[in-house]
Amino acid sequence: MLRFTAFSYLTLFVVFTSFVGCSRNPVTGKRQLILMSKEQEIALGKESHPSIVATMGLYDDTKLTNFINEKGKAMARLSHRPDLPYQFYIVDSPVVNAFAVPGGYVYFTRGIMAHFNNEAEFAGVLGHEIGHITAQHSGRQQTTQLISTVALIGGAIAAPGVVGQNLESLQQGLGVLLLKYSREHESESDKLGVEYSSKIGYDANQMANFFGTMKRITDNSGQSIPEFMSTHPDPGNRLTKVRELAKDYQTKNPAKYQIDRDNYLRLIEGILYGEDPRQGFVENNMFYHPELRFQFPVPNGWQHQNSPAQFQMGAKDGKSAMILMLAKGNSLDEAAQTMVNELKLSVQESNWTTINGNPALVIISRQQQQQQQGQPQQAPDPKNTLQIGTHLIQYNNAIYALHGLATVADFNNQFSTFQRVASGFRSLTDSDKLNRKPERVHIKSAPRNGTFTEVMTALGMPTSRIEELGVLNSLKKNDQVAQGTLVKVIGR
Template sequence: MRPSRLRRLPRPALLLLVLLAGCGTANTNYVTGESQRGAYTWEQEVELGRQSDQQITAQFGLYDNPALNAYVERIGQEVLQTSAYTDANTPVEVRNTPFHFRVLDSPVVNAFALPGGYIYVTRGLLSHLENEAQLAVVLGHEIGHVLARHSSEQAARSQLNQLGLLGAAVVGGVVGGGDIAEGILNYGSQATQLLTLKYGRGAEREADRAGVAYAEYAGYDATQAAGFFRALQRLGEQSGGALPNFLSTHPNPGERAQTIPELAAQYDPQGTTVDAVPYLREIEGIVVGEDPRQGFVEGNTFYHPDLRFQLSFPSGWQTQNSPAAFLIGEPNGQALIQLSLAQEPSARAAAEAFARQQGVQVSGSGPVSVGAGQAFRVEGQAQQQQGAVGFSATFVEFGGNVYQILGITSPDGLRQYARTFRSVADSFERLTNQRYLNRQPSRLEVTTVQRPTTLRSMLRGRTLPPGFTAEEVAIMNQVTLDETIPSGRSVKLPS
């Protein structure tokens, strides 16, 4: 039963906070109503969120399903209305701030929030939820982070300068050791720095309490979320202990599976809405796993069916693909290559614009021929705040677009890697093989069990798409392989 009026999350006992001079400003935590130290005013948080939202959507891409996006937006706004967002004691500037709920086109099981009301869930996370009540708790958790102003609080703890997160390096980043995920696409990104502000366990538990409260106030059975957290714990076990991003700073998922029902039991009346059927109807047919239409790697070649090109790279190098760029990294982090779109109308114009950037010193440039046709190359050094880098940038006109293939390393390393950078760029050519052009993504099929059975029996004789195991399908359905599934229950299957 839905409550007849909206209520605030009960406030805990007053906390005594010591504000350190010069380390931030006094902010109000709108979840608890108490004062805390923060790095930003609410106005600054909104601006940070707005600018970072552009980076997030460019990097991950929004999932192209207007009906699903509208559904998540509707549930998010419904849950938001039960929070302190609507409380008369909350400042007007907060109550007048629009909140945005977005579905990102990523297979990673993740949800996160940016300051100022920008909340994201991935299609990967949606495929692992079983009902609307679980979605309501996840969205409520992220709403809690925004209203508790955890980003501002943690930024103050990290002694980041207010609004000092802007400004990527001139050619996108620097080269050091480590994972390619720390590479040139993300370096200096305001959004990335905000997302890497690790909340403390206290903040995560506070967001959990908020998520349960807001979902319960909206009439949902928040205890349903326990099944999702058990599934996340299994995902971590499957990956050798590497928790999904949604759990990277959170309390142990097993602990949360126990505490979520305990938190929900505090509310009277308790929410009863589950809404599994409408939820599964909304997510049926979504892409699961990587979407090859946006590019995929096979062997030492990157294929992009929609843009109809391919690119080869050295054996053993790491790769990372996103809607914004395709990255190739030398295993020891000594060199990086980024394939992305340029903004200028021709290869020559793009090369000239690149060469005009502040700090860029060109040692050589001119037209070249690559597999796809004519191109223009510029090489030299670029001076950044973190030091100088050597680069080789090739710009290719193909299919109505201009592509930038940028290799970057240390100034001394350019002598070693310049030939590799050129070789990769020269391999850019038209994709004609129908085997790759016709590659399609796996999609979620929802089927209703007609008689009691097990998932193992349902999968017997069924060929799963590449990248999926029977155990992963079980986790996606929040069941075990040998657990009896009653008749009438819906099961999600990748096909």
């Protein structure tokens, strides 16, 4: 069998890069090595898009979709790479997030659209995401990673297994697509966000203000915040920096920059807020799915996140997690075989059972260890090896996989929790849960002068949700609100 040494890989790399050569970055103007061509970027975007849609779903709002495409394409025309086939989408997720995929694909969650308070805030984040594309951050990151890999090669390269050592190991949709850029790239995109949003006429100071909203979301417990924030500069620091960038740009380019608050608020009237109960929701430590008509318990104190493709939950100590998803197959046997093959699992044991009248198969498995060529087989470390307790449950013409994850060292202590959750999987018959309506953002005029708290109270909002509503409106409880000012409230 042909084997490559580190020198061989390095030689191939040097030969390859001599053909590829360096290109000039359209944003920085500097020559740099990019191993992803424009055609490859576009192909990656096209390939990624169906997975994103399948995982998150698209939010059906024609007015909002037309709005982001109109602004996005206007901004793209003025960007450093106007020749890309840009496309803009709103995905059906309550998480406050926006992300871009190479080739011109930009996505906003309905959660972030609900939290913008004017067009200028939206435009700033839009410019930031387009900036990731125009500055070729994905290609630059890929190249940096490849160079680092070549430099560190000491033998054959082993590809990572499908099943990793934490919750992300079973996320097969967006894990590779939502690229975590470096702080340098984020700061560069912030600067481009100021430039691009200003060029289409918006006040980039509002982009800075939105980082204040993000900081409040980060600081408040119980809010759903994307993991990508952990790789970004601190929102408070970004607020200060972006404000400086906006001031500098407007000093050099004096003009009348727009905010357009009322127009934007009217545009988002009725937008879905929080979890869509049709896709499942948690209440009193129980997960309910009205459309699929089932329920199961959520362990006390566990954190959770729901999406159209799967439901994830995990203990705060990080020692255990569970994921519910649809299994592939028309029978329990077929689903089990497909799961084992696709996730490259080593089955330890399997047992047939019945869960509340539903046929089920319980499989205990471990991730298969990747062995490097020429290296002796090493015993797996129980502290780093993932063990999975899967309950495959046949219910209403579908098969559900409820995966419990823990390290081998912790698995026995956690398995009783996995069993309790699985044994609570049952038919949902409660009409209140089956007919639950989603919450939506509604736009109201302040009925009086007063503090934000007084205005919200006058509009019938509960005291317990004042801070949540404050984040949504980018206002603090003692901020003064004038009569007639448009504000957001939450209702069904």
